[in-house]
Amino acid sequence: MKRIYKITLLFGLTILVSSCHNNAAPNYQYFPNMYESVGYETYSESDAFNNGKEGQLPVSGTINRGFDVYEYENSTAGYELAKANLKSPLDSLSNNSEEGKALFEIYCISCHGATGNGKGKLVEREKFLGVPSYADRPITEGSVFHVITYGLNAMGSHANQLSAHERWLVTDYVLKLKSEL
Template sequence: MPNMYEPISYEAYQESDAFANGVEAQLPAEGTIPRGDFMPYDYKDTNEGYEMAKANLTSSLDSTQIDYDRGKVLYEVYCGICHGNKGAGQGTLVKREKILGVPSYADAGRAITTGSIYHVIYYGKNTMGSYANQLNEEERWQVVAYVEKLKAELEK
């Protein structure tokens, strides 16, 4: 096995005859995002980026695309364990004292907006981690809409 001792080196972008029938084997797998279709998030993971998102970022969904039932399911899976299913900050982990200090969405000093909710889901904040890898962009907006609904219900 001489190649183990004297490996053949390849250039990253060199011509290859690995796919003799053309490039069909190099097409993206079904369900993946083809290169060029990904929309970057323009706000940085800083306090300034958070404040900019809070002031300027709005949902990409219009009112006909919002599905509160789907948002509720996603919220209960990813958020309810800490924030509670009603958004009052009394999730299972808080009740068991595994996480402390999760505020209610209706706290008077807490001015959350569409943009700030999305930014926190995307990057995380304080002890909350990012959910950008668990939720795609449309799912994040569904959760944002549901959180706003919970906030409005708590403020009644």
């Protein structure tokens, strides 16, 4: 009796397995281009490029998402215009002195020092020379923001590290340090 059950079970499984496979009607294949991709030659021309050599450029006049347009150019004339005309858009509610201090301590203190006297750790160790004190400079909020955005002399641009809002916070903190010197 056990033998009949085993043979029946084996016969049933064989029918079940063989009934699921049909070569005439294969299963659906989702995203077939991922399974059977087109092989490209390494250095062959492609339709993804304009003339087969250079990449496509964005439409003129477009800007990156989240990018704030800064209307002053990176030149001496742009610096002077920013120094004379540029004012902070921060009001008393959005101006956070503690956040400006924290950003200053991250990005500026190593060269400019904790009080803005130009005696940071890198200057003390003579890695950079000639970092000016804020007390010695006729700076305005426009000039500080412009220098943080583009850099000046040995100081590089911090526009990639700090957003425009964060640069304004640092600018406000720098002017606070200047008033205390």
